[in-house]
Amino acid sequence: MKFLEERVFSTKTMPIVIILISLAGFFIGMYFYWNQVINTPTYLWLFVIDCPLYVLLSVVVIALRMKGRSNKILNYITSVGLIKYGLWTVLAIILNQGDILFFALPHMLMVIFGFLLIPYSRAKFTGFLLIMGWFLFNDYMDYVVGTIPPIPMTYMELIAYFSLFSTVFFVSLVYTINRFMNQNKQL
Numbered sequence: 001m002k003f004l005e006e007r008v009f010s011t012k013t014m015p016i017v018i019i020l021i022s023l024a025g026f027f028i029g030m031y032f033y034w035n036q037v038i039n040t041p042t043y044l045w046l047f048v049i050d051c052p053l054y055v056l057l058s059v060v061v062i063a064l065r066m067k068g069r070s071n072k073i074l075n076y077i078t079s080v081g082l083i084k085y086g087l088w089t090v091l092a093i094i095l096n097q098g099d100i101l102f103f104a105l106p107h108m109l110m111v112i113f114g115f116l117l118i119p120y121s122r123a124k125f126t127g128f129l130l131i132m133g134w135f136l137f138n139d140y141m142d143y144v145v146g147t148i149p150p151i152p153m154t155y156m157e158l159i160a161y162f163s164l165f166s167t168v169f170f171v172s173l174v175y176t177i178n179r180f181m182n183q184n185k186q187l
Contacts, residue, residue, distance in 0.1 A: 008062075015066050019059050025106055026056045036150060047141035048149070051089060051110065054081030058113060076121035077131055079174055082114030084135065084166045091162055095155040119181065121174050128175045135167040 008014050029052030030037070040048050057078040064070055089107040123131060142148040143160045151159075 009065060012066075015062050019062055022055050022059045022062070025110075026052045026059070029055060033149060040147065044141070044145070044147055047138055047145070047147040050081070050085045050138070050142075050149075051107065054078055054085055054114075055110065058082060058110075058117075061117065070120060072120065072122040073127055073131075075117050076123050076127070076174055077134070079114045079117035079121045080131065080135060080170045082110040082117070083170050084114075084163075086110030086114060087166060088159070088163055092151050092155075092159055095159070096152045118174050118177055122178045123175065128171065132167070132171045135171055136164075139163050139167055 008018065030049065033049050033052065036048055037045055046053065057074065061070075061075055061078050064074075086107040086109075090104045090111075093104050093107075139160075142163065
């Protein structure tokens with residue numbers, strides 16, 4: 001449970017390395033999304049850059065932690081976003097027979113970091129509802145408004161159902177794990 005504290009933040013070097021790798025991932029992701037971004041109204045950009053957004057938020061989470069600070073709601077949103085969009089991308093790559101090594105591996109690292117953030121994430125029930133609403137709204141933007149990244153349409157229905165399921169499942173999972181962890185601390 002204290003993996004991040006013991007392994008990542010025990011030295012100054014490791015967080016900086018992770019930040020630099022994450023920033024590189026953010027810029028690579030933005031390069032991938034660039035044509036879609038420049039052809040999308042500015043007010044929708046936040047809904048286009050799913051993976052790069054949560055990788056960038058992970059940089060903020062690490063930078064805050066390096067300064068001895070933390071925001072449990074930000075950690076919660078970042079954790080869910082990394083897991084959800086990391087797995088979504090891996091599924092889309094596998095279904096559409098994309099480059100597994102180049103694209104799937106970095107997205108699995110997103111998932112791993114998202115799971116590592118869970119113990120540092122917390123929200124009250126109203127926060128849980130707002131976070132659930134944010135991710136459901138993002139699903140709406142992707143599959144109704146059309147901010148989804150350009151992928152083959154072959155398995156779009158399956159991918160859309162997976163996205164909706166993963167929103168409900170992972171937002172609920174992070175909330176439930178933290179409720180359970182807090183109850184055990186009080187015993």
